[in-house]
Amino acid sequence: MTTFLSISLKFDYFPLFVVVGLAWIIPMTLSMLRIKRIPSVVIEIFMGYFAGRYLLINSSSESIIILEFLALTGFIFLMFLIGLEIDMDQVIYSFPRNRINYSRLLKNPLVIAFIYFFLTIILSYAVATGLSRIVHIRNNWYCALIMATTSVSIILPVLKNRGEASGAYGQMLIITAAVADILSIVLFTFTAYIIKNGFRIEIMLIILLFAFFYLLYRLGTRFRNWSALKKISFQLSHAASQLSIRGAMLLLLIFVVISQYISPEVVLLGAFLSGILLSLFLHKQRSLLLVKLDGMGYGFFIPVFFVMVGVKFDPSALKEFESSLIPFLLILLLAMFVIKVIPSFLFKRQFGSRRALSGGFLLSSRLSLIIAASAIGLELGVISPGINASFIIMAVATCFLGPVLFNSINLQDSQPPERTIIIGGSSKGVLLARRLNIHGKASVIVEADEKRFKDLHSKGLKACLSDGLDPATYENLKMTPSCFVVVETGSDELNIRICEMLRKVYNHERIISMANGWGVEQQLKRLDVNTIDVRRVLATTIETLIVRPTTYHALIETFENFRVEEVPVINPELDGCRVKEIPFHKDAILIMMKRGNNLFIPHGETYLKTGDVLSIFATDSAIESTRQKLS
Secondary structure (H helix, E strand, O other), X not given: OOEEOOEEOOOOOXXXXXXXXXXXXXXXXXXXXXXXXXXXXXXXXXXXXXXXXXXXXXXXXXXXXXXXXHHHHHHHHHHHHHHHHOOHHHHHHOOOXXXXXXXXXOOOHHHHHHHHHHHHHHHHXXXXXXXXXXXXXXXXXXXXXXXXXXXXXXXXXXXXXXXXXXXXXXXXXXXXXXXXXXXXXXXXHHHHHHHXXXXXXXXHHHHXXXXXXXXXXXXXXXXXXXXXXXXXXXXXXXXXXXXXXXXXXXXXXXXXXXXXXXXXXXXXXXXXXXXXXXHHHHOOOOHHHXXXXXXXXXXXXXXXXXXXXXXXXXXXXXXXXXXXXXXXXXXXXXXXXXXXXXXXXXXXXXXXXXXXXXXXXXXXXXXHHHHXXXXXXXXXXXXXXXHHHHHHHHHHHHHHHHHHHHHHHOXXXXXXXXXXXXXXXXXXXXXXXXXXXXXXXXXXXXXXXXXXXXXXXXXXXXXXXXXXXXXXXXXXXXXXXXXXXXXXXXXXXXXXXXXXXXXXXXXXOOEEEEEOOHHHHXXXXXXXXXXXXXXXXXXXXXXXXXXXXXXXXXXXXXXXXOEEEEEEOOOHHHOOOEHHHOOOOOOEEEEEEEXXXXXXXXOOOOEOOOOOEEEEEEOHHHHHHHHHHHO
């Protein structure tokens, strides 16, 4: 037998080839056919079923065991990435603050999220009790927990595609889904442990897992800015060692191994907590590491998990329902929507009936958690094989129907024009307003001083006599998520207070402010405010004037000749076209491209995708011509 380093080279790779081949060809086919409404995981589960019946039927037990190990790893990785997707900063910002009245409490996303989940659990248990009179359900409480799950991994992309993820409505849905994920996983862990081991003192070990999470968080907070560690991490993060990826995997495995020592059912919670912990450390400056982890997870391990769900799906288990199968599935599907839609009318007061209803349908989307919880319940013997198969069908149905119903009910209104709110009528604010007017961008200056306010009006500028710290100001101005807010009052302390209110009360993201010192810059960055270091900008401007005087004068002093504009690629016919195939205007130069969170310089062979944002340096007429071609 041929061996290499004591490892047999006669291992059968065909089963892995089939699974990886399906994982590659399914999203490729969906993209070529321009099918965007069906999540690829639905097709992966579907095709996995046929692969298991026709391609893997004669595979050795050793190969299947290895595929099951990779699927389990993919499942753990998925829980890790779900935890990583949850923006804990946003959850923390949603905690009720001082001077909370009844009206604000009813608009607080975190309070609404907890009430929503509590109502969902009550309805789920009532439905499970009702279903137990139709079919045999061994544990109503566990069944109720399964039905109460949701899926951040489905909800977040839908909201991002519609441009609603950063608004009050989108944040309400995201935080509601995040709270549902967190509480579902915690309740699942305790319930599964008690079902398997009984209510014993060892259950306190799960509490110790949370204590360990907090300990690592405190240690990480203390040492994350240690200069020696930052230097080593920077030097090795892009080398062959890929230190940041190895550190993330080590963190995941620390929690997984500790969880296994407590009980196998706790692994789900451990992987999830490791993702949340890493999310707390990364904040917004995490795109590169996330891209790498997404590449590992969604590029290999996670597709193996979903394909193997299809391989292991046993439709014969549905025979336990006999002639009542179709009515049971229809009633179960209806119930899965009802238990999410009814509590969603908590959103009616703030967003209206239509958006509340559509949000309920989107929150009905379930995928990974329902499959995982059902599989654990099957192993524990609290749900039957038929119920397990039914929940897999429900996962496929809801993650397809939920987004479709959401988009159908919540029709997007025409987008209001982008407007910039400038807090402070200083000379910089006045100059900015004038420059924006030249570009055709609407702006309004908020000024608290009556004398300066009248002066702004006399200069023909749109202004509002109000205080930037007064929440009524932003309600009167009808601030939307698309509005930019530039905070420049002339006082660093006041700038920070206004930015903090905008982030924590309104969850607003498009905030820009000035920093006149390193300490102020750090405080603003902790609030995820786009910060302009005045000293650095001044030095860079002088450098540009010395080194690139022509460019400086073109951008600063002339508006009628050349300017830089961001133009999105909207035309679906350009999806998949190369840059060199597009006849750009002779007075336009493509200087940069943004795809998702990644910025890069394109070339002639670069392929375009709908949603790309192109940075164009051109004249007004050339930019208009380019915009027409791309849209």
